[in-house]
Amino acid sequence: MTDIASKSDPRLKSRHASEKRFKAYGIIAILVSLGFLALMVTTILVQGIPAFSKNYIGLTIVFDEEVIDPDGVRDPAKLGSANYTKLARSALRELFPDVKKRKDRRKLNGILSSDVGYELRNMVLADLSLIGKTKQVWLSASDEAELYFKRQISTELPEDQRKLDDTQIGWLDTLTQAGVVDTRFNTPFLTSGDSREPELAGIMGAVLGSFFTLLVCFVLSFPIGTLAAIYLEEYAPKSRLNRLIEVNINNLAAVPSIVFGLLGLAILLNTFGLPRSTPLVGGMVLALMTLPTIIIASRASLRAVPPSIREAALGVGASKTQTTFHHVAPLALPGMLTGAIIGMAQALGETAPLLMIGMVAFIVDLPGGVTDAATALPVQIFLWADSPERGSVEKTSAAIIVLLIFLVIMNLAAILLRRKLETRW
Amino acid sequence: MDMQAARVDLGKPVEIMPEINKITSKDVDVYYGEKQALKQVTLDIPEKQVTALIGPSGCGKSTYLRCLNRMNDVIDICRVTGSIKLDGQDIYAPEVDAVTLRAHVGMVFQKPNPFPKSIFENVAYGPKIHGLASSKSELEGIVESSLKRASLWDEVADRLEQPGTGLSGGQQQRLCIARAIAVRPEVILMDEPCSALDPIATAKIEELIDELRENFTIVIVTHSMQQAARVSQKTAFFHLGELVENGTTSDIFTKPQDERTGNYVTGRIG
Numbered sequence: 001m002t003d004i005a006s007k008s009d010p011r012l013k014s015r016h017a018s019e020k021r022f023k024a025y026g027i028i029a030i031l032v033s034l035g036f037l038a039l040m041v042t043t044i045l046v047q048g049i050p051a052f053s054k055n056y057i058g059l060t061i062v063f064d065e066e067v068i069d070p071d072g073v074r075d076p077a078k079l080g081s082a083n084y085t086k087l088a089r090s091a092l093r094e095l096f097p098d099v100k101k102r103k104d105r106r107k108l109n110g111i112l113s114s115d116v117g118y119e120l121r122n123m124v125l126a127d128l129s130l131i132g133k134t135k136q137v138w139l140s141a142s143d144e145a146e147l148y149f150k151r152q153i154s155t156e157l158p159e160d161q162r163k164l165d166d167t168q169i170g171w172l173d174t175l176t177q178a179g180v181v182d183t184r185f186n187t188p189f190l191t192s193g194d195s196r197e198p199e200l201a202g203i204m205g206a207v208l209g210s211f212f213t214l215l216v217c218f219v220l221s222f223p224i225g226t227l228a229a230i231y232l233e234e235y236a237p238k239s240r241l242n243r244l245i246e247v248n249i250n251n252l253a254a255v256p257s258i259v260f261g262l263l264g265l266a267i268l269l270n271t272f273g274l275p276r277s278t279p280l281v282g283g284m285v286l287a288l289m290t291l292p293t294i295i296i297a298s299r300a301s302l303r304a305v306p307p308s309i310r311e312a313a314l315g316v317g318a319s320k321t322q323t324t325f326h327h328v329a330p331l332a333l334p335g336m337l338t339g340a341i342i343g344m345a346q347a348l349g350e351t352a353p354l355l356m357i358g359m360v361a362f363i364v365d366l367p368g369g370v371t372d373a374a375t376a377l378p379v380q381i382f383l384w385a386d387s388p389e390r391g392s393v394e395k396t397s398a399a400i401i402v403l404l405i406f407l408v409i410m411n412l413a414a415i416l417l418r419r420k421l422e423t424r425w
Numbered sequence: 426m427d428m429q430a431a432r433v434d435l436g437k438p439v440e441i442m443p444e445i446n447k448i449t450s451k452d453v454d455v456y457y458g459e460k461q462a463l464k465q466v467t468l469d470i471p472e473k474q475v476t477a478l479i480g481p482s483g484c485g486k487s488t489y490l491r492c493l494n495r496m497n498d499v500i501d502i503c504r505v506t507g508s509i510k511l512d513g514q515d516i517y518a519p520e521v522d523a524v525t526l527r528a529h530v531g532m533v534f535q536k537p538n539p540f541p542k543s544i545f546e547n548v549a550y551g552p553k554i555h556g557l558a559s560s561k562s563e564l565e566g567i568v569e570s571s572l573k574r575a576s577l578w579d580e581v582a583d584r585l586e587q588p589g590t591g592l593s594g595g596q597q598q599r600l601c602i603a604r605a606i607a608v609r610p611e612v613i614l615m616d617e618p619c620s621a622l623d624p625i626a627t628a629k630i631e632e633l634i635d636e637l638r639e640n641f642t643i644v645i646v647t648h649s650m651q652q653a654a655r656v657s658q659k660t661a662f663f664h665l666g667e668l669v670e671n672g673t674t675s676d677i678f679t680k681p682q683d684e685r686t687g688n689y690v691t692g693r694i695g
Contacts, residue, residue: 237501308538312601314499316551316608317528326550327540 044404048397051189054199055149056138057112058180059091063124065132074128084124085117088139095178096171107168111175113140115200138182143199143391148172149181152390163390189398193364194380198391201384203402208367209279209359209374210348210406216283216370217290217347222340224287225294226329229336232295233302234324246299253292260289261356269357277358277373285353290343297339301332334421341414345407351378377403447472447612447642448493453507455488455497462488466507466668468661470612475634475643477657477674479650481689484663486646490614493644494530495523511612528555531605535617537597539589539604544581547589547600548572551608567607575603576633595626602633606641613637615645619652631656650690654678662686 065072068082089109093099099108113119116139123137124130144163147153149172159165164172175181192202236242264285268274274281305328313323354360360379367374375383377399384396448470455463463485470476470493478486488497495516497503509516516526528551539547548568551557558564568585572578577599581592589600598618605613615634619627634643634656647653653660654674661671662685670677670686681687 306538308534308536309540310499311496311532311534312538312540312604313550314496314527315494315532315534316554316604317524317526317531318550318554319524322554326554331541 044397044400047394048399048401050150050152051394051398052186053150053183054186054188055141055146056182056184057141057145057175058136058138058182059088060094060134060136061087061091061120062134063087063130063132068124068131074131076125079125079128080121082121083117084120085114087120088112088116095175104167107165108171111142111145111168111172113142113199114197115140115195138184140188140199141181143197143389144168145172146199147390149176149183150394152394189395193366194362194375194383195364196362198387198389198395201392201395203377203380203399205363205366206375206377206380206399207402207406209282209363209380210376212279212367212370212372212374213282213286213354213359213376214344214348216280217286218340218344220284220287221290221294221343225291225340225343226298226336228291229295229298229302230324230329233299234328235320249292249295253296256352257289257350258352258356260285261353263288264353264357275371275373277361277363277375278371279359279367279374279376280370281357282354282359282374282376283370285357286347286350289350289353290340290347293343293346294336294339297342298332298336301335301339302328304335305331334418337421338414338418341410341417345410345414348376348406348410349378349403351376351382354379355382377406444474445472446470448509448511448644449513450489450492450509451507453489453492453505453509455485455492455506456504457500458502462666463492464666466663468668468671470642470644471659472642473638473640474659475638475645475657476659476661477653478644478646478661478663479648479653479689480663480669482648483665485666486661486663487616489663489668490616490644490646493612493614494527494532496527496532498523528608529610530612530614531608531610533598533601533605533613533615533618536621537594537601539592539597539600541588541590543586544572544589544592544600545585548603548607551604555608557607557609571603571607572600574606574637575599576629576636577603593626595622595629598622598626598630599633602630602637606637610641612642612644615643617646617648620648627652650678650692662689664689 064087067086068084069075069079071078089105089112092108092112093105096108099105119139120137141149144153145168148164148169153162153164155162155169172181188200189202191204192200193205195201232242232245264281268281268284269276274284309327309331310323313327314320318326354376359375360383361373361375362383363373363375365372381396381399381403384392384399446469450469451467453463453466454461466485466489468489478490480486491497492505492509493511493516497505505517511526511530515521540550542550545568548571549558549564552564552567558567569578572581577596580596581587581600589597592600598621602613602618619630622630631652634645637643645653645657657674659671660674660677662669662677662681662683664685670681670683672682677686678690681690687693
């Protein structure tokens with residue numbers, strides 16, 4: 001009699017053991033990758049989150065007419081060029097009347113951002129009635145003060161190795177105790193362009209640059225890619241040439257992106273003389289890079305449309321083009337869009353080709369269109385990571401957070417879109 | 426051995442009336458690349474009758490059917506020689522447009538294949554692309570009459586906006602028949618229209634085919650000899666790419682001339 005409950009069979013044991021072993025390997029592999037992912041995300045979050053808050057110092061500013069508008073004619077050009085920094089500095093000196101020496105005064109001024117003059121000027125230009133009045137306003141702290149408020153400058157370091165010496169730290173502590181230091185959400189980070197001063201640098205320029213670049217990229221690559229896929233899949237004879245093209249499109253998808261950048265530099269910039277550092281050229285280069293992805297995804301989704309649908313349309317006397325555009329393409333559209341969004345997400349994260357065509361420039365102004373010089377999100381990360389200021393570290397991580405958020409949104413959109421448009425038959 | 430074939434009801438007697446041949450084909454050869462799928466097929470299809478094409482799998486009956494509305498054109502490697510005439514006009518002549526031809530020779534496929542659109546859209550699509558309706562109400566009229574002729578109207582009249590893919594298999598197939606009728610073809614080709622359906626749905630389709638015979642010339646490919654016997658007036662038996670025998674259905678089933686036909690209809694081969 002066969003004993004099927006027997007556990008003593010050595011082959012059975014080794015079979016079970018090998019199954020368990022394989023499962024364990026799988027779980028370990030997943031845990032390790034999850035661990036690295038968690039480590040990466042946590043590091044970025046820990047470093048980047050502080051960049052989303054910003055410290056302001058409250059100063060009682062005397063909007064002295066003598067300084068702002070000595071002639072009293074309220075001429076906007078004159079008002080714009082007045083020395084507002086002086087107002088902020090004298091207000092600061094009022095708080096610390098003991099600081100007399102020239103060198104100390106300079107140190108005292110160093111706790112305010114070099115941008116306070118602009119901040120005051122904008123306030124005055126927005127509200128002329130301020131002139132002659134005295135009012136408490138909140139002004140940006142300098143990079144170093146900012147770091148101190150965020151506890152990123154350790155007081156345990158020897159004084160000569162710190163960006164702030166003991167007197168400056170003393171002043172900042174005094175200000176904190178006096179309740180004139182305020183931590184707020186860092187709106188300027190999200191709304192302004194790049195700056196040499198880390199406390200003033202914003203991500204908006206890069207976000208807009210990426211937006212315009214992707215816009216150009218999508219407008220070029222989606223129609224060309226999907227139409228090419230439709231032609232190759234539905235119309236082109238299944239010849240050797242067609243297969244050769246398919247192989248080469250697959251190869252193109254594997255070409256390192258910097259090669260596309262070189263192509264853009266050599267042809268778009270040098271031969272055609274298009275403006276450098278612009279989203280127009282960036283988008284064109286990225287479109288070249290995205291095209292294979294879109295073509296491959298579109299062909300796959302066209303192939304997934306059952307042949308019976310084509311037969312049904314042909315059977316009622318629809319022409320090839322009617323069959324394709326009334327029935328096959330609409331059914332393949334969700335797959336095509338998903339492919340396009342994934343391609344766009346790749347393009348959003350692409351840095352190398354943009355470096356080649358000059359989108360790595362330091363640009364303060366927000367780009368207003370596709371022909372304005374701009375930078376893109378990943379390039380902005382590269383620029384900040386490269387910058388020597390201590391405050392750029394948190395900016396780098398914050399920019400990565402912004403980029404990742406956009407990537408997650410795009411991938412989510414791809415999934416939702418596919419789910420919404422998918423037809424079951 | 427299956428003796429059922431010998432017991433089937435051979436249907437109503439064929440009306441004696443002058444036969445007009447709707448389709449005449451002569452010496453039709455079909456090649457898929459190097460492989461010859463049909464050899465010298467010469468067959469006439471009478472008007473307003475049901476012609477059944479029977480034979481074992483791979484015998485070329487579907488290939489022949491697809492020659493009649495040039496569905497084989499979409500296969501790159503397929504080549505057709507010989508002559509096939511619809512009302513005396515060669516359908517493979519260079520001046521004939523395959524798309525126009527298909528509006529005259531409609532087709533119903535093996536697997537029900539409604540468009541993933543509403544029931545209304547499924548039927549309305551053909552008339553729309555051929556410009557058969559000049560107004561919305563006319564289009565609605567065509568849809569209604571087509572669905573009625575496909576005996577589907579009563580079941581779907583109150584849910585025309587629902588997807589055609591949501592119907593049952595038999596209803597889907599009748600929807601496909603309605604879709605084919607809607608373009609007012611003269612000939613309807615049916616490629617094993619019941620092979621994916623249960624017996625009850627099959628019975629309904631067969632009943633429908635019998636009704637449609639009044640207005641259309643029907644060519645049906647079937648694997649079921651009982652079905653051929655039930656619905657058709659003419660039968661053609663194919664074997665290995667050759668047309669072995671054709672004639673009235675009762676002759677084919679009761680007095681086969683060729684041994685292979687006899688063996689097939691009695692279930693000895695196939």
